[in-house]
Amino acid sequence: MLAVVTDSTCDLPPETARALGLRVVPLRVLLGGRTFLDWQDLDPDAVYDHQRRGGTVATAPAPQDAFEVLYRDLLATHAGVISVHLSGDLSDTVRHARAAAGALDAGERVCVIDSGLASLPLAEAAIAARDAVWRGGDAQAAQAAVRRVGEEALAEFTVPTLEYLRRGGRLSRAGELVGNALGLRPVLRFDGGRLRAVRRVKAEAALRDILAGLEERFGDQPVAVTVGHAGRDPIRLTELRAALGASRLNVARGRLQLLGPVIGAHVGPGTYGVMARPYAG
Structure with missing residues (x-):
């Protein structure tokens, strides 16, 4: 059996990742x-409380040695490792994963995949x-599955401000043209491994706008939906659940x-997507 590894920017809590059979390598937060x-x-x-108080937060990629330790352990008990990571245009994490596989001289036993996502x-x-x-597929099957997600999924996020993304250089140059305006929120999506601001909408209509795009894309076909939110704001969570239920x-x-x-x-507090x-069941 192959082991599957990802990194902490998948935003699956550790207990959830374990229940799903995933091993997670954490990035670093400097605060x-x-x-x-x-x-x-x-x-x-x-983090969100610190940002609301005007504080700054920096991040660092998962280091090579963290991957080496995990890969070595997994290779002792598994036939190989599939390691799926956030876009190499956003972080050096995937580069460190590849360097770790090379340092271990693991050959084809470790397959590192740049998902182009986060x-x-x-x-x-x-x-x-x-x-x-788990269906018995090999590394090529896993790579194809990751590629299909990138092709089939539509994910859009809205942020109160682009300032945090600009500070960290995580926004595409084209996306910088879609800035903030009074009463409007930018909507972003992944494009070629980077986040791109694709439009601006009225703040109060942002969630309905995102859902309308998903409805147009998928129609009445069964879909798997994930809602992400920055911070445990009960009012926002109620709004998200209600809007999804009414879609x-x-x-x-x-x-x-x-x-x-x-x-x-x-992305900062107040972000959701x-x-x-x-x-497919």
Whole structure:
């Protein structure tokens, strides 16, 4: 059996990832002069609270040695490793994973995949790779499953401000042209491994706008839907649930995810997003 590894920007809490059969390598969060392991040492709301107070948060990729330790352990008990990671255009994490595989001289036993994604879509890609492996598939099957997620899924996020993404250089140059305006919120999606701001909508209509795009894309076909939110705001959570329930999407599987510390450092409080892809059962 192949083991499936991802990184903490999939925003699956550690206990959820374990239940799904995924191993997760954490990125680093730099806050208040200290370094924390993403999702392990720091609650996401600590980041959002810090940002609301005007504080800055930085992040660092998962280091090569963390991958070496995990790969070595997994190769002792598994036939190989499928390692699915956030876009190489957003972080050096996938480069460090490849360097670790090379340092171990693992050959084809470690397959490192740049998903071109992060957060909700990355979680879906890692789960798809796991499903392919559990069905008896090899590394090529896992790679194909990850690629299908990128092709089939539509994920859009809206942020109150582009400032956090600009600071970290995580926004495409074209996306910078779609800035903030009074009463409007930018809507973003992944394009070629980077986040791109695709339009601006009225703040109060942003969620309905995102859902309308998903309804147009998928019609009445069954879909797997994931909703991500930055911070445990009960009012926002109620709004998200109500809007999804009132939508015309044929939701066959749903998941609610909190956006984690590393992702939160780059998008800021008040961000939320919705992702859907065809559900095959």
